[in-house]
Amino acid sequence: MNSFPQRHIPVLGGQAIEMLEPRKGGLYVDATFGAGGYSRAILGIPGTRVVGIDRDRSAIAGGFDLVDRAGGRLTLVEDRFSNLERICAAQGLDAVDGVVMDVGVSSMQIDVAERGFSFRQGGPLDMRMGHDGPTAADVIASASETDLAAIIYIFGEERHSRRLARAIVAARQEAPILTTRSLADIVSRVVRSKPGEIHPATRTFQALRIFVNEELDELHLALAAAERVLKPGGRLVVVSFHSLEDRIVKNFMVERGKAGGGSRHLPELAHAAPSFVILTKRPVTPDDDEISANPRARSAKLRAAERTNAPAHAAAALPAWPVLADVLRRG
Numbered sequence: 001m002n003s004f005p006q007r008h009i010p011v012l013g014g015q016a017i018e019m020l021e022p023r024k025g026g027l028y029v030d031a032t033f034g035a036g037g038y039s040r041a042i043l044g045i046p047g048t049r050v051v052g053i054d055r056d057r058s059a060i061a062g063g064f065d066l067v068d069r070a071g072g073r074l075t076l077v078e079d080r081f082s083n084l085e086r087i088c089a090a091q092g093l094d095a096v097d098g099v100v101m102d103v104g105v106s107s108m109q110i111d112v113a114e115r116g117f118s119f120r121q122g123g124p125l126d127m128r129m130g131h132d133g134p135t136a137a138d139v140i141a142s143a144s145e146t147d148l149a150a151i152i153y154i155f156g157e158e159r160h161s162r163r164l165a166r167a168i169v170a171a172r173q174e175a176p177i178l179t180t181r182s183l184a185d186i187v188s189r190v191v192r193s194k195p196g197e198i199h200p201a202t203r204t205f206q207a208l209r210i211f212v213n214e215e216l217d218e219l220h221l222a223l224a225a226a227e228r229v230l231k232p233g234g235r236l237v238v239v240s241f242h243s244l245e246d247r248i249v250k251n252f253m254v255e256r257g258k259a260g261g262g263s264r265h266l267p268e269l270a271h272a273a274p275s276f277v278i279l280t281k282r283p284v285t286p287d288d289d290e291i292s293a294n295p296r297a298r299s300a301k302l303r304a305a306e307r308t309n310a311p312a313h314a315a316a317a318l319p320a321w322p323v324l325a326d327v328l329r330r331g
Contacts (some may be wrong), residue, residue, distance in 0.1 A: 010102055011297040012239050015284050017041045017100075019237045019304040022048055023033045026097035029053065029088065029229070030079040036063050038100050043070050051091055052076045053084060055130040062190035077175070080130075082221035088229050088244045099226040102242045103219055103249075116272055118205075122181050129211045134328055136208045142331030145169045149321055154321050155244065156207030160191050164204060182207075206242070211327075217318050219245060223252045224315040227275055232309035238275070239302045246283065246301045253278050253305045273310035280304050312314060 010016065022028060025047040030039045042048050043066075047192065052074060054060055060078045067074050073151035077087050081101060085132035088096060125137035133274045143151065153161035167178065167190045177183050184201040210216060224237050236253075240246040256276040283301035291298045 008036070008132040010239070011039050011241075011287055011290070011294065011300045012284060012302045013041065015302055016102075016237050016239055016304075018102050019279060019284075019302065020098045020235050022098060024048070025097075025165050027051075027093055027098055027224070029084055029099045030101065031101035031226070032074060032101055032240050033063060034059055036066050036246070038102070038235060039063070039066065039074060042098075042100075045072060045193050047073075049073045051083050051084075051087060051096075053079055053087060055080050056233045057131050071190050080218055082218045083223060084222060085223075085225040085229050091291055092227070095231040095234070097231055098237070099230060099234070101222065101226075102239045103245045104215070118180060123184055125178055125180055127205075127212045129213045132326065134212065136183075136212050137176075137178050137214060139208060139324075139327065140183065141172060142169060144331055147327045147330065150322050151211045151327070152207045154207070155204075155210040156203035157244070158191075158203035163190050169184060210244070210320065211324060214324055216244060216248060216321075217323075219248050220265045220316075220318055221251075223249065224312075227256065227307070227312045232307055234307045235279070235304060236307070237302065237304045239300055241296075241301075245304070249303050251291065253303055257305065272313055273308070275308055275313055276305035277308060278303075278305050323326070 020028070020038075020042070022042045024045055024252055026045070026049075026050060028042050028050050030036075030042065030050055030052040031082055033039060033054040034056075036052065038320075039050045042050050050070075050073065052063060054063075054076070055078065057078055060076050063074075063076050065236045067076055075091060084099070088094075102106050124133065125140065126138040139151070140148075149161045149165035152158045152164055158164065164187060166181075167186055171177060171186050177186070183204070184199075187201040187204050191204075193200045223236075223238075230236060238249045241251055253276060257274050257278045280303045283303050285302075286297040286300055
């Protein structure tokens with residue numbers, strides 16, 4: 001009998017564990033612990049050990065029962081998953097057999113109005129996955145019109161970004177924008193949607209959430225950290241939920257899955273051996289039954305790769321997009 005019954009099944013959870021291939025006695029990192037779905041499945045294999053990471057204190061607290069039941073095989077750490085290499089070192093783990101991550105905001109966070117992620121529920125304009133740092137309201141209050149337009153365009157892929165930025169700046173001069181509904185109302189006056197289309201505020205809220213939590217920088221750093229901590233033969237499995245995330249994961253795996261071409265300026269790259277073998281030629285996506293049971297699954301994509309014995313590639317510089325600290329300082 002499985003002593004770790006699943007109370008929450010992650011999107012593409014079965015496929016993710018199948019790709020991860022946890023084996024008896026293996027060491028694994030659940031880089032986005034959430035409700036513990038991946039960790040429970042991994043702990044169902046005898047002798048496995050899991051380090052679960054989540055920046056959300058409520059997720060960590062919700063996992064204490066699983067920690068007790070795991071009998072010393074599960075360690076939970078409240079931290080950003082970009083720090084997984086340092087976290088593993090602190091646990092005395094030089095290398096691990098697998099890293100699994102489910103990128104983006106969780107259903108638990110969206111469904112709690114007080115967290116301020118959803119425009120469909122009234123709540124404070126917060127959007128922080130953790131419990132520290134600036135909120136979305138802070139960004140809306142102080143970012144310049146230029147920065148707001150860039151944030152909404154880059155992280156929300158919203159073509160009306162300039163008009164929205166102007167409208168936000170004009171509205172905040174009249175009164176502070178402190179709630180999800182007040183921001184959603186401003187956006188809805190600028191962006192019109194037809195029946196059957198996504199809510200007008202969807203892309204703007206996505207952009208703010210990604211920006212406040214520095215999600216894309218975190219993902220870049222976490223993927224590179226996973227590359228450094230995985231043993232040869234260890235597997236990296238990533239589930240993402242929108243095109244910006246999936247593009248980062250895809251590009252990372254493609255880049256690491258081929259030998260460096262090099263150039264006359266950087267000839268040493270010509271000898272960089274592939275650090276991963278790609279296991280998913282095409283991303284794995286949910287079937288109709290899973291989408292019917294959970295409509296939020298419809299955009300999910302899973303990609304997986306297996307670590308070779310080649311050295312980790314040099315980490316690339318982060319993209320030159322708006323940075324939270326810089327935007328707030330300029331504001």
